[in-house]
Every structure is written in C-alpha cells, then in structure tokens.
Amino acid sequence: MSNLTQTPAWLALEEHFKEVSHLHLRDLFNDDPQRFDKFSLESGGLFFDYSKNRITAQTMTLLMDLARQCGLEARIKAMFSGQKINSTEHRAVLHTALRNLDKHPLIVDGEDVMPKVNAVKEKIGDFSDKVRSGEWLGYTGKVITDIVNIGIGGSDLGPLMVCQALKDYGHKRLKMHFVSTVDGDQVMSVLAELNPETTLFIISSKTFTTQETLTNARTSRAWFVKASGDEKHIAKHFVAVSTNAKAVGEFGIDTNNMFEFWDWVGGRYSLWSAIGLPIAIYLGKHNYQDLLHGAYTMDQHFCSKPLEQNLPVIMGMLGVWYVNFFGASTQLISPYNQSLYRFPAYLQQLDMESNGKTVDLDGKRVNYRTGPVVWGDTGINGQHAYYQLLHQGSQIVPVDFIATIEHPDIPEPHNTILMANVFAQTEAFLRGKNEAEVRAELDIQGITGEAQDALVPHKVFEGNRPTNTILMQRLSPRRLGALIALYEHKVFVQGTVWNINSYDQWGVELGKQLAKAIEADLTTPGLTTNHDASTNGLVNYYKRNTPR
Numbered sequence: 001m002s003n004l005t006q007t008p009a010w011l012a013l014e015e016h017f018k019e020v021s022h023l024h025l026r027d028l029f030n031d032d033p034q035r036f037d038k039f040s041l042e043s044g045g046l047f048f049d050y051s052k053n054r055i056t057a058q059t060m061t062l063l064m065d066l067a068r069q070c071g072l073e074a075r076i077k078a079m080f081s082g083q084k085i086n087s088t089e090h091r092a093v094l095h096t097a098l099r100n101l102d103k104h105p106l107i108v109d110g111e112d113v114m115p116k117v118n119a120v121k122e123k124i125g126d127f128s129d130k131v132r133s134g135e136w137l138g139y140t141g142k143v144i145t146d147i148v149n150i151g152i153g154g155s156d157l158g159p160l161m162v163c164q165a166l167k168d169y170g171h172k173r174l175k176m177h178f179v180s181t182v183d184g185d186q187v188m189s190v191l192a193e194l195n196p197e198t199t200l201f202i203i204s205s206k207t208f209t210t211q212e213t214l215t216n217a218r219t220s221r222a223w224f225v226k227a228s229g230d231e232k233h234i235a236k237h238f239v240a241v242s243t244n245a246k247a248v249g250e251f252g253i254d255t256n257n258m259f260e261f262w263d264w265v266g267g268r269y270s271l272w273s274a275i276g277l278p279i280a281i282y283l284g285k286h287n288y289q290d291l292l293h294g295a296y297t298m299d300q301h302f303c304s305k306p307l308e309q310n311l312p313v314i315m316g317m318l319g320v321w322y323v324n325f326f327g328a329s330t331q332l333i334s335p336y337n338q339s340l341y342r343f344p345a346y347l348q349q350l351d352m353e354s355n356g357k358t359v360d361l362d363g364k365r366v367n368y369r370t371g372p373v374v375w376g377d378t379g380i381n382g383q384h385a386y387y388q389l390l391h392q393g394s395q396i397v398p399v400d401f402i403a404t405i406e407h408p409d410i411p412e413p414h415n416t417i418l419m420a421n422v423f424a425q426t427e428a429f430l431r432g433k434n435e436a437e438v439r440a441e442l443d444i445q446g447i448t449g450e451a452q453d454a455l456v457p458h459k460v461f462e463g464n465r466p467t468n469t470i471l472m473q474r475l476s477p478r479r480l481g482a483l484i485a486l487y488e489h490k491v492f493v494q495g496t497v498w499n500i501n502s503y504d505q506w507g508v509e510l511g512k513q514l515a516k517a518i519e520a521d522l523t524t525p526g527l528t529t530n531h532d533a534s535t536n537g538l539v540n541y542y543k544r545n546t547p548r
C-alpha cells in the first residue's frame with residue numbers, strides 16, 4: 001500500500017469529515033438514546049466507552065474500511081505468526097510469543113521459539129521464588145531486602161510502571177529501586193539507602209551496550225566491591241537481563257546469572273520477557289503469570305474479533321481520525337488511579353518511539369501525519385494544572401480516561417470523589433456550557449447587564465471535545481496486562497495504517513553518536529571548534545566554568 005491518502009476509504013473519510021466535523025456531541029447524544037450502547041464494549045475485563053467521540057456510525061464504517069484497505073487483518077496475522085515485519089532490522093516482532101499461553105509452536109528462522117521462551121520463564125520463576133522465600137542469600141548469609149533494577153527506556157519503564165501499579169501485590173520484605181538516568185544523583189541517592197549485604201542488582205539491557213546503564217552498573221559494582229571487600233561476592237548480588245551474553249560476561253556477571261531474551265523482542269515491548277524479572281520477584285511468579293495472562297486475553301481478542309468489535313482496532317482508528325482528519329497533534333493519557341502514575345510515561349515510549357516516524361515502509365517520506373505526542377499524568381492532578389487548555393484552549397486534545405472501580409483499603413469518600421471527577425470531566429468535555437446556560441447561572445448569582453456581557457465569553461465552554469473512558473473493576477495483574485496489550489496493539493494498528501515500521505528506533509541514534517564525540521571534546525583541553533557556533537559556544541562555556 002503505497003499511497004494512503006489516495007485510498008478510496010481515505011478519500012471517503014475526507015468527504016465525510018466535511019459533513020460531520022461541525023456536529024456537536026450534545027446533539028449526537030440527544031438524537032440517539034442508544035449511542036452509549038452502540039459505542040461501548042468490553043474485553044479482557046476492560047470496559048471501553050467511546051461514545052463521547054466525534055463520530056457517527058458511518059465514521060466507524062469508513063474507518064474500518066480504511067483499516068481493511070491498509071491490509072490490517074493480514075498484518076495482524078503476519079505479526080503473530082513471526083514474519084519479519086520489522087523490515088529495517090530484519091526481525092520478527094514477537095512479544096506476543098512471550099505470553100502465548102496456548103503454547104502453539106512459533107517458528108522464527110526455522111526454529112520453534114516456544115521451548116526457549118518457556119525455559120527462561122521457568123528460570124525466572126525459580127529465581128524469584130528463591131529471592132522471595134529467603135533461600136537466595138547475600139554474601140554474609142542474609143536475605144535480600146532490596147532489589148535495584150538498572151536499565152533505561154524499555155529496560156526500566158515497564159518494570160517500574162508495573163511494580164508501582166501493582167504495589168498492593170508486592171512482597172512486603174522487598175523494596176524495589178529503579179535507576180535509569182546517567183545523572184549520578186539518582187544512583188548515588190539509591191546506593192546511600194542500601195546495605196550491600198542485602199541488595200540484589202539487576203542489570204537490564206537488551207544490547208548491554210547502553211552507556212547510561214553500563215555507567216550506573218559500574219558505579220554500583222564499584223560501590224559493592226568496596227563494601228564487600230571481594231569481587232567474588234558479585235555472583236550473589238548481580239544478575240543480568242540481556243540478549244548479549246558476551247557483553248554480560250565481559251562486564252563480570254556470571255552468565256549462569258543471566259536471563260536471556262531475543263532480538264525479536266523490542267525494548268519497549270520487553271516487559272513480558274526476562275526484562276520483567278523485577279516484576280516476577282516483587283509480585284511472585286503467579287501474579288507475573290496473571291499479568292501475561294491478561295495480555296494474552298487481549299491478544300486473543302485482537303486476533304479473533306472482527307475489526308468492528310475489536311477494541312485495539314477501534315481505539316487505533318479513532319486516533320487516526322483525530323490525527324489525520326481533525327489535525328490533533330497530541331493524545332493525553334489520564335489515569336485516575338495514583339498507582340498508574342508512570343503509565344503515561346510508559347506509553348510515551350511505547351507510542352512515540354514506535355510511531356514517531358516520517359518515512360514509510362518503502363523508504364518514502366509520508367505526506368500525512370503520523371504518531372501524536374503522547375503525554376499525561378494522573379488525571380486529578382491534571383485537572384488542577386493543564387485541563388484549562390483542554391476545556392477552553394484552541395486545539396483539540398483527545399483524552400483517554402482510565403479508572404478503576406474498586407480501590408481496596410482506601411476509606412471513603414476518596415473513591416467516590418475520584419470517580420465523580422472522572423465522569424464529570426468526560427461530561428464537561430462532551431457538553432461544554434453554552435451561552436444561555438452561562439447567562440442563566442450569572443442571573444442566579446445576580447450578575448446582570450454589562451457585567452454579565454463582559455463575563456459571558458470567558459465562561460462559555462464549547463464542549464465537543466473527544467474522550468475515551470476505560471473502566472476496570474480493580475487494578476489487578478490481569479487487568480493491567482490487558483491494558484498494556486491494548487495500547488501495544490493500538491500502536492500497531494496505527495503504524496499499519498500509516499505504513500511505517502513501528503519496531504525500529506533509528507531516531508534515537510544521532511544524539512547518542514554526537515554525545516560520544518562531545519564527551520571527548522569535554523575532556524580535551526583547549527578551545528573546541530569542530531561544531532556549529534552554538535554547540536562550540538556551549539561546550540566552551542562549560543569547559544571554562546567546570547571545576548576540575
């Protein structure tokens with residue numbers, strides 16, 4: 001599919017947009033009492049209400065036509081069956097194999113990958129059992145109390161997000177720490193809290209070449225060896241998760257203490273692999289398995305449901321509708337559950353590293369918009385910060401509300417107030433407040449005449465702002481697994497329509513390359529002159545002022 005904007009469905013959507021873009025959600029709801037029932041569905045324990053979108057039944061029909069004309073169904077099959085859809089790296093994309101609970105063989109390069117997937121899963125289960133039960137002891141015979149995951153990007157965000165989201169299921173003796181940035185402040189503050197006798201470090205890096213991770217790992221190892229007095233104790237306190245056994249060995253970690261994964265698992269899709277080791281240790285292998293099970297349920301739904309009833313497809317195509325036809329450039333993720341506070345950051349990598357591309361699968365520059373800027377924080381904090389712009393600003397920002405019905409052990413009225421805000425915000429985005437309503441309110445307050453006229457334009461809300469709402473009973477491993485897989489597949493759907501490779505990330509390489517060169521400049525005496533004037537100026541300013 002070479003020219004998306006010339007497909008019959010795209011052209012039909014352009015015409016359709018002219019007919020429906022002025023329609024107001026208030027009227028769409030008034031005209032159709034069944035709208036909520038028509039535009040909501042449930043899967044994997046996630047209830048998804050998409051009725052508050054600027055769509056009609058015809059919009060959905062055309063969006064599904066577009067998905068079909070872009071070959072979505074065949075592409076789903078291609079991914080799940082292990083075809084090398086990551087074309088620039090010649091790799092299969094098989095994070096779904098890691099949660100393939102039906103254990104069907106999956107052939108990559110002539111080999112069934114399931115036996116090795118299951119063997120690593122077993123190794124993770126055994127190791128996590130040992131650490132949790134206290135069988136795994138530190139060099140002085142004490143049980144492990146602190147786990148430090150050292151990794152960045154996909155080797156950090158997934159485990160971090162899940163451990164925080166599911167902390168109610170976490171082992172009470174174990175404290176989890178995550179070190180990602182090369183800013184030494186983070187690693188030094190974490191180390192300052194720790195007792196080397198009871199700390200386990202997990203060095204997580206797909207490539208085992210990432211500078212930030214290796215720098216933090218070396219600092220931690222030096223701290224540990226100094227405290228323990230002997231390198232031989234490393235074996236009890238350092239394990240690695242990687243695809244690169246050679247580099248792990250060179251770093252000084254016994255490869256028996258390495259948990260393997262494979263190049264067909266993308267970094268931002270890797271929490272299902274051994275990168276999930278901290279999750280398994282903290283939550284226990286049964287909860288970890290439940291997380292995988294939740295994702296598997298969503299995989300099954302995604303593979304089997306017709307596009308019209310397929311949650312990730314609907315979600316993905318709604319995103320296409322806003323990005324490509326309404327010109328939305330951002331997507332807000334608004335979880336109303338404090339435990340999900342790193343979920344937007346996790347989705348930022350998932351979505352933006354996947355679909356932040358401008359070149360299609362044939363190497364041609366696209367002539368349409370692709371992935372939006374994904375951003376967010378917990379919703380209730382957002383309401384008191386940036387929601388003003390969402391309600392009355394000049395751009396359209398689609399919002400995903402994510403909320404949980406039960407919050408065990410939280411006293412009322414906290415949850416009732418929280419949920420009231422979820423529903424109120426989605427209602428406010430839908431209906432807004434028109435001039436007549438504003439005037440009626442001001443009349444009641446006794447503000448009339450010129451004073452009223454002056455205030456009215458400021459108090460009017462246009463409404464008609466699109467939202468999705470995802471509800472789940474409670475934030476459990478299964479529900480979270482399904483939620484993460486939902487977003488993974490949504491990203492896949494959009495990447496398919498935009499005809500881009502969602503599984504490479506060349507865009508992060510240039511900065512890394514230049515940083516290496518500049519690092520050398522920073523430690524070379526004398527004036528630096530080999531960059532543009534601004535970069536030279538900044539480097540030289542730094543060199544003049546850095547205390548050495």
Ligand SMILES: O=P(O)(O)OC[C@H]1O[C@](O)(CO)[C@@H](O)[C@@H]1O
Binds near residue numbers: 153209
């Ligand atoms: O796991 P690694 O190889 O250390 O990479 C960490 C992260 O760095 C990136 O390659 C981007 O620089 C991500 O895709 C990846 O998740």
